[in-house]
Amino acid sequence: MPAPAEVGRAPGPPDGGWGWVVVFGAFLSIGFAYAFPKGLAIFFKEIQDFFGTSYSEVAWVSSIMLATTYGAGPISSILVNRYGSRPVVMFGGLLCGVGMVSAAFCTSILQLYVCVGFITGFGLALNLQPSVIIVGKYFLKRRPIANGLAMAGSPVMLCTLAPLNQFLFENFGWRGSFLILGAILLHCCVAGALFRPIGARTALVKTPVTEEGNDALKGKITEDGPMENRTEEEEGKDCFEKINQYLDFSLFKHRGFLIYLIGNVLMFLGFFAPIVFLAPYAKHTGIDEYSAAFLLSILAVVDMVARPATGIIANSRWVRPRIQYFFSFAIAFNGACHLLCPLASSYTGLIVYSSFFGLAFGMVCAMLFETLMDLVGAARFTSAVGLVTIAECCTILLGPPIGGILIDTFGDYKYMFIKCGAVMVLAGTFLFIMNYYNYRMLAKEEKERKRKEEDPKSVRTEDEGKKNWNKDSTQDGPELEPLREKGERVKKEMNGTVEV
Amino acid sequence: MPATFSRRCLGCLLLLLLCTRVSGGTPADSAMTTQDSNQTEVNSVTKMQAEHESSGPAVATEKLKPASKQNSQSVSEHEIVLSGAPVEKSVSVPSPTKVELTCKLDENSHLKDPQVTWKKGSETISHTSKSRNSWTIQLTISDSSHLGTYTCILKGEKELSAVFHLQVPKIEGREKPIITYEGDRAVMVCKTEYNPKAWIWYMNMTNGTGQVSIDKVLPTDKFLIKRQSAKVSRLEILKLTKEDRGVYWCEASFDLGTSEARFELRVLSFTAPLKPFLAIVAEVAILVTAIALLEVYSKRKEKRGEKESDQIEQLKSEDVPRRRK
Numbered sequence: 158m159p160a161p162a163e164v165g166r167a168p169g170p171p172d173g174g175w176g177w178v179v180v181f182g183a184f185l186s187i188g189f190a191y192a193f194p195k196g197l198a199i200f201f202k203e204i205q206d207f208f209g210t211s212y213s214e215v216a217w218v219s220s221i222m223l224a225t226t227y228g229a230g231p232i233s234s235i236l237v238n239r240y241g242s243r244p245v246v247m248f249g250g251l252l253c254g255v256g257m258v259s260a261a262f263c264t265s266i267l268q269l270y271v272c273v274g275f276i277t278g279f280g281l282a283l284n285l286q287p288s289v290i291i292v293g294k295y296f297l298k299r300r301p302i303a304n305g306l307a308m309a310g311s312p313v314m315l316c317t318l319a320p321l322n323q324f325l326f327e328n329f330g331w332r333g334s335f336l337i338l339g340a341i342l343l344h345c346c347v348a349g350a351l352f353r354p355i356g357a358r359t360a361l362v363k364t365p366v367t368e369e370g371n372d373a374l375k376g377k378i379t380e381d382g383p384m385e386n387r388t389e390e391e392e393g394k395d396c397f398e399k400i401n402q403y404l405d406f407s408l409f410k411h412r413g414f415l416i417y418l419i420g421n422v423l424m425f426l427g428f429f430a431p432i433v434f435l436a437p438y439a440k441h442t443g444i445d446e447y448s449a450a451f452l453l454s455i456l457a458v459v460d461m462v463a464r465p466a467t468g469i470i471a472n473s474r475w476v477r478p479r480i481q482y483f484f485s486f487a488i489a490f491n492g493a494c495h496l497l498c499p500l501a502s503s504y505t506g507l508i509v510y511s512s513f514f515g516l517a518f519g520m521v522c523a524m525l526f527e528t529l530m531d532l533v534g535a536a537r538f539t540s541a542v543g544l545v546t547i548a549e550c551c552t553i554l555l556g557p558p559i560g561g562i563l564i565d566t567f568g569d570y571k572y573m574f575i576k577c578g579a580v581m582v583l584a585g586t587f588l589f590i591m592n593y594y595n596y597r598m599l600a601k602e603e604k605e606r607k608r609k610e611e612d613p614k615s616v617r618t619e620d621e622g623k624k625n626w627n628k629d630s631t632q633d634g635p636e637l638e639p640l641r642e643k644g645e646r647v648k649k650e651m652n653g654t655v656e657v
Numbered sequence: 658m659p660a661t662f663s664r665r666c667l668g669c670l671l672l673l674l675l676c677t678r679v680s681g682g683t684p685a686d687s688a689m690t691t692q693d694s695n696q697t698e699v700n701s702v703t704k705m706q707a708e709h710e711s712s713g714p715a716v717a718t719e720k721l722k723p724a725s726k727q728n729s730q731s732v733s734e735h736e737i738v739l740s741g742a743p744v745e746k747s748v749s750v751p752s753p754t755k756v757e758l759t760c761k762l763d764e765n766s767h768l769k770d771p772q773v774t775w776k777k778g779s780e781t782i783s784h785t786s787k788s789r790n791s792w793t794i795q796l797t798i799s800d801s802s803h804l805g806t807y808t809c810i811l812k813g814e815k816e817l818s819a820v821f822h823l824q825v826p827k828i829e830g831r832e833k834p835i836i837t838y839e840g841d842r843a844v845m846v847c848k849t850e851y852n853p854k855a856w857i858w859y860m861n862m863t864n865g866t867g868q869v870s871i872d873k874v875l876p877t878d879k880f881l882i883k884r885q886s887a888k889v890s891r892l893e894i895l896k897l898t899k900e901d902r903g904v905y906w907c908e909a910s911f912d913l914g915t916s917e918a919r920f921e922l923r924v925l926s927f928t929a930p931l932k933p934f935l936a937i938v939a940e941v942a943i944l945v946t947a948i949a950l951l952e953v954y955s956k957r958k959e960k961r962g963e964k965e966s967d968q969i970e971q972l973k974s975e976d977v978p979r980r981r982k
Contacts, residue, residue, distance in 0.1 A: 206846045209891065330836030333930030340937035347941055350948040 169297050170535075175353060176295035176303065182351035183288035183307035186246060188314030189253070189345055190285035194222045196318035197273070200331045207331070208266045215266070218273050220554060225278030226285060227550035233286040234543025235403040242287035242294075243352040249283025250345030256280055257339030261332045273335075277342070284345050286542050289526045291352050293535045300530065301477065305468015305523040312460040312519070405540035412598065413532035414541055416591040418548055421525075424488055424584035425552040427577030428521075430560035431495055431514065432456070438570045444504055452507055456515040463519025471524055481592035484521070484528045489585030491517035495578030499571035532595075732757055736791070737819040739811065740766050744819045749826035751851035752912040753799045758821050760809035761791040771813035777805055784809075798823065801914045826851045828909050830918025838927055843894040845905060845920045846885075853909035856890035858882060861904045871905075897924050 170176070197219060205215045236245045256276030263269050288307065296303040325334035401407060408414045435456070439449035467487075470476055476483050494513045501510045526542065533541045560573040732755040737744050740763035750756065758775075762768060773792045775782045784794045796803065804823045811817040828849040837843040847856065858871040871880050871892065881893040890909070894901055905920045 207844050209844070209885070327833060328836070329925070329930045330838070332838060332841070333836070333925070336930045336934050337937070340934045340941070343938060343941040347944045347948070350945045353952060 170295050170355070172296050172298050178351050179291055179295050179353070180303050180306050182348035183292050184310035184313075185348040186284045186288040186310070186345055187307055188310030189342060190226060190281040190288075191311035192314035192318050193277075193281060193342070194219050194226070195315055196322050197222075199319070199322045199326055200334065203326070203331050204266075204269070208269075210266050218266075218269055221270055221274030222278040222281070224550055224554055225275055226282045227546045227553060229279050229282035230286055230546030230550075231404055231543035233282050234290075234540050236283070237287050237290055237539050238403050241354050242291040243349055243354060245283050245287045246349030246352055247346045249280045249287075250343055250347075250349055252280030252283065253277050253342035253345060254280075254339045257335050257342055261335040261339065280342070280345075284348075286539075286546065287352070288348070289542060290539050291355075293526075293530045293538050294355050297535075299472060301471035301480070301524070301527050302465070302468040304527040304530075305465045305471070308468075308523050308525070309461055309464040309519075311522065312457045312464070316454070316457050316461070403540075404543060405537050406544075408533065408537060408541055408544060411533060411537075413595055414529075416588065416595055417529055417532055418545055420485075420488075420584050420588035420591070421545065422548050422552050423587065424521075424581055425549050426556050426559070427492070427495070427580035427584075428556060429553060430556045430573060430577050431498070432518075433557045434560060434564070434570060434573060435511070435514075439504075439507055441570060442502060442507075444507070448504065452511045455508060455511045456518070459512050459515030460519040460522075463516045464523040467520045467523040468527075471527065479596075480524065480531055481528055481596070482589060484524045485585045485589035485592060487517060487520035487524065487585075488588065489582050491521055492578045492581030492583075492585060495574045495581065498574045498578075731755070732795075734759065735821065736761055737809075737821070738763050739817045739819055741817070743817070745822065746820070747822045747824060749851065750798050750804060750823050750913060751826050751853075753797075756796045756798055756823065757793055758796070758807055758809070759787065759791050759793045760811065760819050762811065762817075764790070766817075768811060768813040768815060768817065771811040771817075774810045774812070776808045776810065782807075796823075798913065801825075804913060825911050825914040825916050826853075826909075828853075828907065828916050828918045830907060830920050834921040834923045836923050836925060837897055838925055839897055839899065840927075841897055843897055843901070843922055843924075845892045845894075845907065845922075847890045847892075847907035847909065847918055849888050849909055849916075851911070852887040853911050855910045856882075856884060857908045857910070858890075858892050859906040859908065861906075894922075899924050899926075 201212070201215045201218075204210075204218075205212055208215075233245065253276075256272050256279075259276070260269055260272035263272055289304075292303050292307050293300065322334065322338075325337055329337065432453075435452060436446075436449040439452055440446065471480050471483060491514070494510065494517050498510050498514075501507050529541055529545060530538050556577075560577065563573045563576055564570055733748075734757040735746065735748055736759040737746055738761045748756070748758075760773070760775075762771070773784065773786075775784045775792070775794045782794050782796075784792050787793050792809065794807070794809075796807075798804065804825065807821045807823065809819050826849055828847055830847060831845070835843060835845065845858075860869060860871055871882065879895055881895065883891045883893070885891050890907065892905065892907070902922050902924045905922060907918045907920065908915050909917075
């Protein structure tokens with residue numbers, strides 16, 4: 158039997174190796190999930206003419222798709238909790254393919270709503286969440302980089318899909334294009350095949366303490382694998398505990414989660430509207446259509462570079478422990494860009510605005526899920542992401558229409574930019590202040606725990622300590638443990654400044 | 658710490674609420690119709706800033722707000738402000754009306770007291786001077802001969818000119834070919850900003866006899882012409898076959914003339930997109946199989962490695978107590 162010194166916490170995530178392949182798979186998957194609804198806009202004019210509907214009726218297709226992708230988040234989380242990321246993503250890819258292929262044969266706009274909107278949207282939802290979740294399972298120390306790289310899939314896919322869609326449309330019309338796009342979406346299945354389940358790495362360490370650790374982990378699902386060894390436990394539990402196993406509602410008592418939720422829900426009110434209205438605004442100031450489209454290309458290219466770069470910066474020694482501040486700063490920076498946009502009236506000014514907007518947008522997106530993982534930990538991230546996306550769903554859908562109403566009422570785009578900028582600056586400030594408070598509380602709880610560990614009843618507390626990691630009362634995610642040695646000094650500094 | 662029953666109930670209720678909240682917002686592009694929907698039927702003065710067009714003559718189409726009454730009191734005014742480069746402007750005249758064209762000199766221009774001439778082709782037209790720096794001609798357009806190109810020339814140290822193209826309103830078609838499939842239907846939509854008197858659709862007969870009006874051909878289960886509104890006409894061709902491919906014309910007739918738009922229709926068989934589709938599906942299947950095989954292979958390697966390390970461990974542990982003894 159191995160020496161007792163080897164006993165202790167399960168080995169951490171690999172932080173490399175097959176993890177980079179998983180990041181590539183997530184890159185593909187996330188890229189499709191975010192870029193595909195935007196890329197469909199090329200077909201809308203033709204579909205509008207074909208079915209004789211108004212533009213807004215066709216635009217519903219995109220809205221329904223977006224709503225389903227975000228709204229089906231909890232279902233996605235439940236499925237991942239139950240079956241693991243890989244089967245869910247492969248099923249999602251298949252569903253997307255089926256949706257688009259059936260859309261190629263649609264004879265009415267309602268059928269398009271169902272095939273493209275609901276079915277494909279649901280398939281994309283089953284792609285998005287599991288990809289983000291599995292990146293969190295494979296990485297810890299380099300997680301911000303991994304997240305930044307995975308999220309970079311969105312602008313890259315958009316830049317690929319836009320000309321591809323144009324080419325397909327010119328050669329095959331909208332029906333043929335949908336058929337071929339269905340096949341292209343099947344690549345999500347390939348991405349899913351790369352998502353090897355992880356978590357069973359503890360099999361190498363066959364000690365009784367680890368088994369006890371597994372008992373402690375039974376309270377919340379942490380492993381990616383199926384639940385065969387826990388079925389005996391399930392009979393005794395009541396309905397709510399069962400639901401909690403699939404979707405962790407106790408997160409609503411988690412301070413960090415609530416801060417993140419409120420801040421993000423507020424932020425999304427002003428997040429997407431500027432992108433939607435950038436080209437129309439450019440045309441409104443007299444710029445021709447191609448130059449206006451070029452602005453969006455600049456945005457996408459800057460975005461592409463900004464996301465991995467932000468990941469690298471967020472991973473650095475100075476930023477990682479305070480990543481929430483960096484996130485709040487990125488949101489406020491984004492808001493400041495929008496507030497300054499009305500001052501840019503010439504084409505050069507708009508180019509500068511697009512570049513800064515691309516930078517800010519990339520920064521926020523790269524850290525969107527990283528900060529949530531940082532707050533709740535990889536264990537509960539599965540449920541957290543589902544709950545967050547369904548809450549964001551409403552404001553994401555409200556943002557552009559509210560902007561549109563502002564534009565229609567005042568006849569001027571600047572009020573929309575001011576509204577978006579103000580909302581985002583507000584969200585950024587809120588997150589900054591609340592995270593400051595959160596870091597303080599975490600530092601206090603850390604001190605409490607340290608005091609308990611130094612208690613003479615050390616044996617019991619070590620196991621209790623492990624059990625505590627996965628219970629509701631703990632606000633700190635277990636993933637910070639290996640970083641604690643590095644972050645200790647930084648946190649002590651913070652403690653020092655805070656106490657004073 | 659296990660939460661109380663009531664808290665869990667609250668959690669359930671929250672989930673139900675979130676699920677039942679209808680997540681539909683009005684689509685984002687309502688703003689795009691702002692400019693279209695704000696058209697008023699009022700005469701307006703439009704100004705054209707020449708500073709933008711620094712490279713050669715620029716052609717700009719201007720949206721003339723249609724006059725509601727076709728009486729002699731409705732006058733539409735158009736103005737070009739000159740400062741450097743020559744400027745061209747297209748003015749759409751859908752029905753007989755009075756038109757006032759003005760050339761205005763930019764305040765910052767160095768040209769002082771230029772000699773102004775208005776011409777149509779080679780004919781000079783007398784003009785009036787509305788103000789110190791602007792010169793106007795008034796025209797009554799009552800038939801198509803009055804349409805054409807009107808130029809104002811300002812001669813001084815430099816020569817500046819502006820051109821107005823008065824023409825029948827253009828209609829929008831599709832420059833790129835429309836791609837449809839056998840058995841499907843094709844839809845061609847013709848739009849314009851103004852109300853034409855009539856719409857006529859023509860098609861090129863494949864035996865090369867030129868254009869034939871579809872109204873005359875019209876088996877009603879094959880061709881459907883719908884006038885969706887006064888400004889939009891829609892041709893639907895049902896039950897497409899390969900013979901239906903070719904060029905179609907849409908003609909809108911206005912009081913002062915007609916204008917045309919061209920559509921090209923291509924009919925493909927459904928095997929055309931099917932080939933790339935099957936190729937991509939095959940590629941995906943191959944990739945997934947390859948990844949699965951790779952995983953099985955690496956797992957086998959791992960198991961073999963594990964067995965070996967287990968054996969070594971066993972030998973080591975047997976060794977230790979023997980040594981201790």
